[in-house]
Amino acid sequence: MLKFDVVVVGAGGAGMMAALSASEKNNLKVAVLSKIFPTRSHTGAAQGGINAAMGYRDSTDSPEKHFRDTVKGSDFLADQDAVEFFTSGMPDMISELDYYGVPFSRDEKGQVAQRPFGGASSPRTCYSADKTGHVILHALYEQCLKNHVQFLNEWFLLSLVVEDGKFEGLVAMDIRDGKIHPIQAKSVVIASGGFGRIYWSRTTNAINMTGDGTAACFEAGIPLKDPEFIQFHPTGLAQTGVLLSEACRGEGGYLINKDGERFMARYAPEKMELGPRDLVSRSIETEIKEGRGFGEGMTSYVLMDLRHLGEKKIMERLPQVRELALEFEGVDLIKEPVPIRPSCHYTMGGIHVSDYKTCSTPIEGIHAAGECCSVSIHGANRLGGNSVADVVFFGKYAGLGAKESAMRRSFGRTEKLEQEANAWKTKFKTIREKTTGVSMFSIRNRLAETMWNYVGIFRTESEMAQALATVDELIEEYKDAYAGDASVKYNMAFINYVEIGNILKLARAVAMGALNRRESRGSHSRGDYPTRNDEQFLKHTLIYKDGENYRLEYAPVTITNYQPEERKY
Amino acid sequence: MEMMTVKIKRFDGRNSYYQKYEVPYEKGKTILWLLTTIREEQDPTLNFTSACRHAICGSCAVQINGNAFLACNTPLDDVLDTYKTMNLTFEPLKNFEVIKDLVIVWEPKMEKMTKVKPWIIPGEEGSKEIGFLQSEEDFQQIAAPTDCILCGVCASECNQLAVNQDGYLEPFILNKAYRYIVDTRDGAPEQHLKPVLENDLWKCLHCMQCVSQCPKTIPLTDQIAFLRSATMAMGELDNQGAKHAYAFHDDVKNKGRLNETMLPIKTDGLVQTALTKIPFALRMVKKGKINPLHMPKQISGIQEVRKLYEYAEEVKS
Ligand SMILES: Cc1cc2nc3c(=O)[nH]c(=O)nc-3n(C[C@H](O)[C@H](O)[C@H](O)COP(=O)(O)OP(=O)(O)OC[C@H]3O[C@@H](n4cnc5c(N)ncnc54)[C@H](O)[C@@H]3O)c2cc1C
Ligand code: SF4
Ligand code: SF4
Ligand code: FES
Numbered sequence: 001m002l003k004f005d006v007v008v009v010g011a012g013g014a015g016m017m018a019a020l021s022a023s024e025k026n027n028l029k030v031a032v033l034s035k036i037f038p039t040r041s042h043t044g045a046a047q048g049g050i051n052a053a054m055g056y057r058d059s060t061d062s063p064e065k066h067f068r069d070t071v072k073g074s075d076f077l078a079d080q081d082a083v084e085f086f087t088s089g090m091p092d093m094i095s096e097l098d099y100y101g102v103p104f105s106r107d108e109k110g111q112v113a114q115r116p117f118g119g120a121s122s123p124r125t126c127y128s129a130d131k132t133g134h135v136i137l138h139a140l141y142e143q144c145l146k147n148h149v150q151f152l153n154e155w156f157l158l159s160l161v162v163e164d165g166k167f168e169g170l171v172a173m174d175i176r177d178g179k180i181h182p183i184q185a186k187s188v189v190i191a192s193g194g195f196g197r198i199y200w201s202r203t204t205n206a207i208n209m210t211g212d213g214t215a216a217c218f219e220a221g222i223p224l225k226d227p228e229f230i231q232f233h234p235t236g237l238a239q240t241g242v243l244l245s246e247a248c249r250g251e252g253g254y255l256i257n258k259d260g261e262r263f264m265a266r267y268a269p270e271k272m273e274l275g276p277r278d279l280v281s282r283s284i285e286t287e288i289k290e291g292r293g294f295g296e297g298m299t300s301y302v303l304m305d306l307r308h309l310g311e312k313k314i315m316e317r318l319p320q321v322r323e324l325a326l327e328f329e330g331v332d333l334i335k336e337p338v339p340i341r342p343s344c345h346y347t348m349g350g351i352h353v354s355d356y357k358t359c360s361t362p363i364e365g366i367h368a369a370g371e372c373c374s375v376s377i378h379g380a381n382r383l384g385g386n387s388v389a390d391v392v393f394f395g396k397y398a399g400l401g402a403k404e405s406a407m408r409r410s411f412g413r414t415e416k417l418e419q420e421a422n423a424w425k426t427k428f429k430t431i432r433e434k435t436t437g438v439s440m441f442s443i444r445n446r447l448a449e450t451m452w453n454y455v456g457i458f459r460t461e462s463e464m465a466q467a468l469a470t471v472d473e474l475i476e477e478y479k480d481a482y483a484g485d486a487s488v489k490y491n492m493a494f495i496n497y498v499e500i501g502n503i504l505k506l507a508r509a510v511a512m513g514a515l516n517r518r519e520s521r522g523s524h525s526r527g528d529y530p531t532r533n534d535e536q537f538l539k540h541t542l543i544y545k546d547g548e549n550y551r552l553e554y555a556p557v558t559i560t561n562y563q564p565e566e567r568k569y
Numbered sequence: 570m571e572m573m574t575v576k577i578k579r580f581d582g583r584n585s586y587y588q589k590y591e592v593p594y595e596k597g598k599t600i601l602w603l604l605t606t607i608r609e610e611q612d613p614t615l616n617f618t619s620a621c622r623h624a625i626c627g628s629c630a631v632q633i634n635g636n637a638f639l640a641c642n643t644p645l646d647d648v649l650d651t652y653k654t655m656n657l658t659f660e661p662l663k664n665f666e667v668i669k670d671l672v673i674v675w676e677p678k679m680e681k682m683t684k685v686k687p688w689i690i691p692g693e694e695g696s697k698e699i700g701f702l703q704s705e706e707d708f709q710q711i712a713a714p715t716d717c718i719l720c721g722v723c724a725s726e727c728n729q730l731a732v733n734q735d736g737y738l739e740p741f742i743l744n745k746a747y748r749y750i751v752d753t754r755d756g757a758p759e760q761h762l763k764p765v766l767e768n769d770l771w772k773c774l775h776c777m778q779c780v781s782q783c784p785k786t787i788p789l790t791d792q793i794a795f796l797r798s799a800t801m802a803m804g805e806l807d808n809q810g811a812k813h814a815y816a817f818h819d820d821v822k823n824k825g826r827l828n829e830t831m832l833p834i835k836t837d838g839l840v841q842t843a844l845t846k847i848p849f850a851l852r853m854v855k856k857g858k859i860n861p862l863h864m865p866k867q868i869s870g871i872q873e874v875r876k877l878y879e880y881a882e883e884v885k886s
Contacts (some may be wrong), residue, residue: 036618037664039628039719098700101689103711110702128715135715142688145679153676176668206620240604242623326625327642330597352658414702439608484613489582490669493613 001414002183005406007170009157009213010191012041013133013388014370016140017395018189019149019192022403024484025295033155033494035208038141042193042206043391046133047245049115049125050392050530051385052090056107057114061122062510063088070386071562073119074379075522075536077226079558080358083377086393093393094126094150102139104128108321108445117384118277125385130320133388140199140392154496157192157212158424160220160366161417166558167365168412168554170216171421175495178488183422184414187365187405194347194371196230197499198507199456202447203344204236204243208351208499214372214459215502217351218509222361223542225374227349227506231382231523232457234280236343237329238301244340248321251313254305255284256337263302278457278525281342285457288362294339298449305337341458346387347371348378348523349513352542358401365405369398379557380522401490431494437482440493444500446509450474455511460527464515471508478504505545512550513541534564570594571655575607577615578660579670587658588612594655599639600648601629604659604671617671624784625875627718628723631671632660637725639784662725664734674720678739684764685738685746693757705752714748714792717741717786723779725791736769740779740789741768747792750799765796 008019011034023030033040053066063307066087069076094112098104103114116123128135144151154175161168161182169184175536195211196203203209218224235244249255255273257263267283268275275283284302287293293300306314306321311334314322318333325331325338351373353359359367359375370391377390454467485493519533520526539554571594576587590607601619608615617640619629624642631640633653649655667671693702723740724730730737738746746765750758770793779789 036626036628040618040620040628042621042626043719044625045621045623094696096697097698098754099689099691099695099697100753101691101749103708103715103752106705106708107703108702112700112703130714131625131716134718138715138717138719139689145683146686146688206626207622208620239598240622277681282841324623327644329643330646487581487614490616490672492616 001417002181003411004029004031004183004185005061005402006030006187006399006402007183007185008189008191008402009036010034010041010189010193010198010370010372011132011141011151011153012191012193012370013035013136013140013391013397013400014042014193015189015191016042016137016144017295017392018191018367018369018399018402020140020143020147020168021396021399022189023147023399024148026403026407028327028403028406029150031150031152031153032144033157035154035156035175035212037153038144038151039138041137042209043388044134044137045204045206046136046388047243047534049127049132049385050094050136050388051117051120051383052094053087053122053124053449054091054094054112054114054126056109056111057121058124060207061124063091065121066090066124068562069120070377070383071379072459073381073383073386074377075381075532076534076559076562076564077229077379077557078377079356079375079523080560080562081558082375084560085356086375086377086390089393091390093389093396097136097139097392100139100143102128103135118384119222121381136388156498157216159420160188160216161420162363162366163412163416165221165363166412167363171417171424173424173490173495175490178428178491180354180421182417183416184411184417185365185406185556186227186409186411187367187402189359189395189402190214190351190366190368191370191374191395191398192372194350195503195506196344196347198447198503198510199344199452200444201239201241202236202341202448202452202456203241204233205241205344210499210503211347211350211369211372211506212499212502214350215505217361217363217366217368218505218543218545219367220363221544222366223352223365223544224506224509224513225349225352225376226380226513226542227347227509227543229348229378229523230344230510231346231348231381232278232281232342233345234277234284234342234376235304235340237325238295238299238339238341240328241343242324242328242347243343243514244304244324245318245321245337246277247318248304249280250304251306251317252309254308255280256303256305256360257287258302259292260293261292263287263292279368281457282525284340284342288341289458294297298445298452301339301341301564303337305339306333307335307337346382348374348376348380348382349510349541350374355401357397358392358404359398360401360405361520365409366415367398367402367405370393374540380524393541428491428494431497432486432488432491433485434482438477439501440478440481440483440497443478443481444503447471447474447500447504451507451510455514455526458527459514459525461515461518464511468508468511468515469512471504475504477506508542509545509550512552513543516552517541538564573603574656575603576656576658577670578658579615580661580667582669584841594649596646598645599641600638600643600645603645603657604631604640607734618671625718627720630662630720630722632662632725634658635660635781637662637722639720640723642784649687652868662721664727664739665721675719675721678721678724678742681739682742682745684768685749685761686764687742687744687745687749687761689749689752689755690757690760692754695754700721701754703753710751710753711748713739714744714751717744717748717787718785720784722782726778726782728776728778729769729774733769733772737772738765738768738770740793743796744787744789744792747796747849750796762796762799770796824864
């Protein structure tokens with residue numbers, strides 16, 4: 001049986017940071033498992049930057065201010081002790097990344113450059129042109145190569161094995177040869193990224209962001225914290241959900257409905273298209289809901305019109321935006337408006353991390369970091385530039401935590417691991433041999449449509465209850481899902497099948513959390529409860545999975561420095 | 570409805586064959602849309618890789634009608650228009666090991682990349698605690714090369730690699746070496762350069778295929794020219810090295826392209842120089858502090874060296 005001291009699941013920013021810190025200066029056997037080649041991980045998609053109060057651009061900035069902004073941004077749902085730990089450690093983290101070779105843009109003094117970002121009271125977002133996540137991901141990969149970190153690429157985590165509340169190992173498939181392995185480990189760091197794909201085509205996330213690690217933890221008995229909080233971006237391209245930069249609104253683009261109206265006049269007569277993200281997102285969806293959009297169902301959209309800016313301005317100020325529209329939507333912004341619609345961008349909730357310093361969970365030996373989990377520093381709403389920061393920072397502490405766990409613990413038993421691996425082998429065989437059933441892609445698409453329409457940007461009691469019922473039906477149908485590939489080697493259809501099972505599980509928790517949170521807070525916006533209700537809901541949602549049943553509990557929020565106040569910008 | 574005929578090279582680990590699919594044409598779609606549509610609507614057994622679908626993760630490169638493209642940012646209409654056809658043939662990237670259908674393996678390439686030490690060897694001015702200072706201009710030097718998404722398009726297109734897999738380095742590996750050689754934070758550029766010299770740098774055929782297909786338009790051949798002019802800079806400091814470099818130049822001049830039998834460069838003196846003197850000379854050339862055309866007259870054989878520099882300049886421009 002394969003045996004490692006520490007296994008890291010995920011090779012994005014969080015996973016590679018964890019692997020680097022877990023394997024530093026010791027003889028622990030560490031392996032990183034990733035379903036895709038490391039540099040393909042979604043961390044690479046982050047463009048804007050990474051927040052740290054370096055104080056280079058604005059000498060009055062401080063970790064304290066970053067702390068306050070993050071708490072305010074979270075609509076007071078973040079745990080303040082964790083946020084303070086995070087913001088005070090971030091400046092050192094940037095220096096460390098610089099030392100790892102990350103090519104940061106520079107200011108005139110040669111220091112790491114910083115730019116202003118939404119929700120930040122000082123310009124503190126460090127960046128590398130428009131490819132910040134990409135260069136961080138590659139630099140971390142290079143460091144892993146340098147330090148001989150062992151990668152198991154194109155290995156897929158299927159499940160975690162826990163006995164008596166303690167972690168014993170995991171089961172994973174080597175996609176390339178189709179073999180399913182039990183892997184014994186003393187500790188694990190789950191760093192498998194977010195689960196924006198519960199909305200399938202309506203997300204800015206990569207196609208593999210299906211929350212497998214989050215689902216595996218959920219299945220293993222760790223609750224999901226605050227899953228209902230999902231951030232949406234107003235301008236995703238209509239066909240693919242690919243993010244169209246905020247700059248197009250900033251430069252004066254018009255949002256137009258089917259009747260040719262600049263409809264923002266109805267919702268934000270003064271600011272028009274420059275209103276805040278969530279308001280613009282809601283306005284677009286209202287137009288579509290009320291029949292003033294183009295197209296139908298999941299492919300509905302409104303138009304972003306930039307033609308009045310003229311060719312010169314578009315070419316000068318928005319060359320990348322134009323290229324994006326040209327390549328992905330087949331539209332030249334100089335001549336035509338581009339179809340857009342909001343897109344799910346980030347999942348604030350996830351695996352319940354119970355100790356932020358070691359990123360441990362309620363199950364001994366299991367740690368988590370990055371978008372798959374909730375520490376929680378983002379609370380009800382994440383600030384731009386705080387996620388990549390979260391990923392590298394807590395990735396590091398999760399790695400250290402897992403290292404300590406591994407040094408403290410010994411290997412567990414192997415019986416249950418073997419059993420679990422055998423159960424997966426049987427399942428793989430069954431799915432391969434299945435020749436009829438419900439198309440898994442159809443289940444996936446209907447899930448996305450339900451979640452988008454009823455547990456999306458707008459939420460109300462009756463619609464969400466309906467959504468929950470539909471998700472339950474889809475979970476039933478999934479039992480008869482058909483994948484369609486009989487091969488053993490590189491059977492991506494089977495992988496997709498497991499992924500769809502995972503988004504179903506997670507979507508149900510999102511709907512349940514949202515239905516029960518009878519208030520509006522941060523990204524969670526309810527038509528029937530339009531205001532924040534601290535008295536009843538200044539608390540974390542925790543959803544447990546007991547077999548087929550989901551159980552909901554709440555846990556207190558840690559408040560240290562900042563008492564809740566109204567969030568106004 | 571207008572149909573496209575799509576032929577895809579399939580491989581199941583043992584056998585390979587071409588499979589035909591008929592797909593209704595739609596306007597304004599991408600190549601990735603085409604592959605995904607075939608997979609989800611006709612054949613779930615078809616395998617290819619993709620993730621970000623907006624040209625940043627580098628997973629989706631494939632060959633279409635013999636040329637490599639990134640599937641997600643290549644408009645279908647462009648391809649149909651370029652080849653003036655409704656028949657497309659998909660194959661996996663060339664010069665890579667194929668694992669299944671259009672899926673290739675990257676680990677051997679990364680193993681090969683470790684030759685050039687594809688990581689920063691931090692200079693003494695920096696530390697983990699305070700990082701580095703680097704000027705805006707110096708950052709600009711590494712801005713383009715760090716755009717590389719490791720998609721493999723350049724390697725698939727490379728004509729030298731096609732005949733010299735073991736000897737030659739993939740253009741993206743040369744790019745990685747270049748990226749650290751010119752990074753002012755790196756304390757030992759010679760350690761990235763030496764392996765480049767030892768791996769047939771001079772065999773590049775200047776066919777420009779890599780540059781013309783790179784989805785990030787990274788100036789790969791300019792970089793190769795730079796790496797070569799670094800060799801020239803070595804010549805300035807070591808006559809032995811200059812002679813060898815000149816021999817290559819001659820060959821290029823007479824035959825237009827490099828003579829395979831002349832290669833690879835293997836001169837201990839050359840490598841030795843690279844190790845000791847080059848970092849300085851390199852940075853000087855890069856910062857424009859040494860103008861390769863204004864060499865100190867004392868160096869013997871200067872005429873020859875100068876010609877080399879002229880050649881290097883030509884290559885660069
Ligand atoms: C378009 C876009 C732009 C963004 N811009 C910014 C920005 O400017 N600033 C910012 O702070 N944040 C930004 N974000 C958010 C940020 O990029 C992500 O939250 C963050 O990078 C997540 O990193 P991660 O390490 O948690 O996971 P990821 O980088 O997503 O990595 C997940 C890893 O887990 C592996 N994995 C998953 N499932 C399995 C499995 N079953 N088995 C094995 N391995 C598995 C994957 O292979 C992958 O390696 C952006 C997000 C998007 C979508
Ligand atoms: S120019 Fe050189 S590196 Fe580029 S494809 Fe041609 S031979 Fe290869
Ligand atoms: S250099 Fe260009 S073509 Fe080559 S791997 Fe990098 S991005 Fe792709
Ligand atoms: S899918 Fe990421 S580069 Fe094409």
